[in-house]
Amino acid sequence: MQYEILAKPASSVVKVQLNAGDHLTCEVGAMVAMSTRMTVETTTQKKGSSGGGIMKGLKRLFAGESLFINHFTAREDGQYIILGPTMMGDVIHHRLDNATLIVQGGSWLASDPDITIDASWQGLGKAFFSGEGAFWVKCSGTGDMFMNSFGAIYAVEVDGDYIVDTGHIVAFEDTLNFKVQKAGASWMSSILGGEGLVCRFEGKGIVYCQSHNPSSFGSALGPSLKPRQS
Amino acid sequence: MSFTITQRPDFALVTVQLQSGQTYHSEPGAMATMSPNIELKASLKGGLMSSLSRGLGGESLIISSYTAQGGEGEITFAAGQPGDAVHYALDGSTDIYLQRGAYLANSEGVEISSKWQGMRGFFSGEGLILLKASGNGDLFFNSYGAIIELDVEDEVFVDTGFIVAFESTLNYNVTTLPGARPGTNWKSLFLGGEGLVCRFSGRGKVWIQTRQIATYLNWVHPYRPVQKNNG
Numbered sequence: 001m002q003y004e005i006l007a008k009p010a011s012s013v014v015k016v017q018l019n020a021g022d023h024l025t026c027e028v029g030a031m032v033a034m035s036t037r038m039t040v041e042t043t044t045q046k047k048g049s050s051g052g053g054i055m056k057g058l059k060r061l062f063a064g065e066s067l068f069i070n071h072f073t074a075r076e077d078g079q080y081i082i083l084g085p086t087m088m089g090d091v092i093h094h095r096l097d098n099a100t101l102i103v104q105g106g107s108w109l110a111s112d113p114d115i116t117i118d119a120s121w122q123g124l125g126k127a128f129f130s131g132e133g134a135f136w137v138k139c140s141g142t143g144d145m146f147m148n149s150f151g152a153i154y155a156v157e158v159d160g161d162y163i164v165d166t167g168h169i170v171a172f173e174d175t176l177n178f179k180v181q182k183a184g185a186s187w188m189s190s191i192l193g194g195e196g197l198v199c200r201f202e203g204k205g206i207v208y209c210q211s212h213n214p215s216s217f218g219s220a221l222g223p224s225l226k227p228r229q230s
Numbered sequence: 231m232s233f234t235i236t237q238r239p240d241f242a243l244v245t246v247q248l249q250s251g252q253t254y255h256s257e258p259g260a261m262a263t264m265s266p267n268i269e270l271k272a273s274l275k276g277g278l279m280s281s282l283s284r285g286l287g288g289e290s291l292i293i294s295s296y297t298a299q300g301g302e303g304e305i306t307f308a309a310g311q312p313g314d315a316v317h318y319a320l321d322g323s324t325d326i327y328l329q330r331g332a333y334l335a336n337s338e339g340v341e342i343s344s345k346w347q348g349m350r351g352f353f354s355g356e357g358l359i360l361l362k363a364s365g366n367g368d369l370f371f372n373s374y375g376a377i378i379e380l381d382v383e384d385e386v387f388v389d390t391g392f393i394v395a396f397e398s399t400l401n402y403n404v405t406t407l408p409g410a411r412p413g414t415n416w417k418s419l420f421l422g423g424e425g426l427v428c429r430f431s432g433r434g435k436v437w438i439q440t441r442q443i444a445t446y447l448n449w450v451h452p453y454r455p456v457q458k459n460n461g
Contacts, residue, residue: 006440007376010240011314013440029445033380033388033438036429040407082378082438084392086445088240088312218453225450227457 001112001144005091006082012091013084014109014146018074025117026110028068030083037076043069045119067105067119067137083110085148087214092153094208098142100174105135106214107170112143124166124180124199138174147171151212162201167213173205233368235315239376242315244307244335248298256307256335258294265303271295293342307335309372316377316395316437318369324434325398328361332371332394339367362398371395375441385431391442397434405429 002017013032016024028042045067072081085091087106094101096115102123111117121138139145147153149170156162158176166180183198201207233246243262246254258272272292296305309315318326320340333342341364363369373394380386382400390404407427430436 006378007239011376011440013376013378031389032392032440033378033386033436036385036387084375084440086441086449088375088441214449218450221450222453222455225454228451228454229457 009090010088014091015082018079019077022074023113024072025113026070032082032084034081035079039073041071087150089149090153091148100140103137103171107147108137109146109148111145114143115139115141149210150214156207158201163198168209170208170210172207176205177202239314244370248303250301253297255293255295258292260307262306262308264305267299268303269297311374313373314377315372322366325364328395329393334370334372336369337367340365373439374443375439377437380436387427392438394437394439396436399434400430400432402430
């Protein structure tokens with residue numbers, strides 16, 4: 001896949017070149033601009049479990065439980081699409097080679113349609129991530145994919161043990177074992193220390209981390225904003 | 231007239247050198263620093279009708295004017311939001327259309343007015359009400375996020391919320407994405423999130439921004455405190 005990441009690192013977007021018959025699967029709303037010789041089709045992926053028809057999808061749209069996916073297909077050669085995330089931050093490319101990457105829901109931007117997208121993955125436990133719309137996307141297969149971060153993005157090559165605050169995880173390879181645990185020796189120090197829950201990775205594999213935690217930023221802004229009705 | 235744009239693309243700052251007696255105009259609040267010999271005047275430039283027309287275009291009715299008195303002066307401009315800035319030299323042949331909020335500053339000889347979009351503007355949630363910059367002189371416009379220049383030689387679709395500016399040589403209309411047209415795939419239109427785009431055709435430049443304030447506000451919304459009703 002031919003691509004270019006522009007306006008790095010804080011306002012990054014990715015420009016992907018597509019020839020006739022090429023496909024790209026993207027997060028809905030990510031399209032900034034594109035050539036006109038393309039078609040688009042929308043499908044849904046239920047978060048937290050699999051399956052679902054159109055009406056169920058509609059219902060979940062309002063409940064925020066669905067991941068809406070756009071499939072772009074080039075009808076002619078020399079087409080392109082520019083994709084951008086919501087938050088200020090970076091975009092990175094990752095190549096899957098018959099492998100699996102678990103991506104934090106808000107960080108999945110686009111992938112090769114040969115990669116299977118499963119938004120119902122709950123391996124880290126839904127209860128541990130109380131933030132609104134928290135879910136994980138399991139990407140498996142072979143092909144190119146793009147992810148976005150809030151702030152800078154950096155890869156940690158874990159060999160042994162490594163601890164990452166749950167809000168700073170962008171994605172990780174499923175070759176790693178993981179468990180959610182408290183950050184400190186006691187609950188008291190974990191909560192007072194402001195870390196709460198962390199993810200402990202074990203084994204060999206890559207963890208992509210983001211420099212900033214979106215929900216910490218949201219919590220910092222919240223008290224200064226006008227109250228909402230519901 | 232000499233200028234520089236520094237700190238691109240995230241925190242663009244426009245610095246302009248003014249000759250003695252020369253005047254520059256900007257949206258109110260855009261001035262960051264200036265030499266002490268520069269005199270600031272706020273006015274309804276171009277009279278009441280012209281100001282109301284700018285107001286329709288989503289900009290302030292007031293225009294700030296800066297004049298260098300008794301010598302050269304320097305002034306810097308920055309937009310309210312972090313983002314990019316672009317310079318365009320108007321030569322009378324091509325006008326520039328600016329999306330709501332994209333106007334930053336201009337030299338003398340540039341006229342800023344609004345262009346009535348008719349019904350097509352109303353189909354877009356972004357309010358495709360445009361400002362028109364014409365005449366001879368320098369124009370600066372700004373964005374949220376970086377600005378990318380697209381050279382249109384055929385046609386291109388841009389999500390209406392990401393348009394910053396475009397040349398008047400282009401044709402444009404608000405439409406739906408192919409495959410998202412009613413009757414072919416209604417799901418894409420209603421659920422696709424990208425149902426409405428602007429199709430630019432012909433030859434000319436379009437400047438797009440890489441982020442959108444509206445989607446950021448949607449993201450912030452859940453973090454707002456919830457209003458408590460007493461009784």
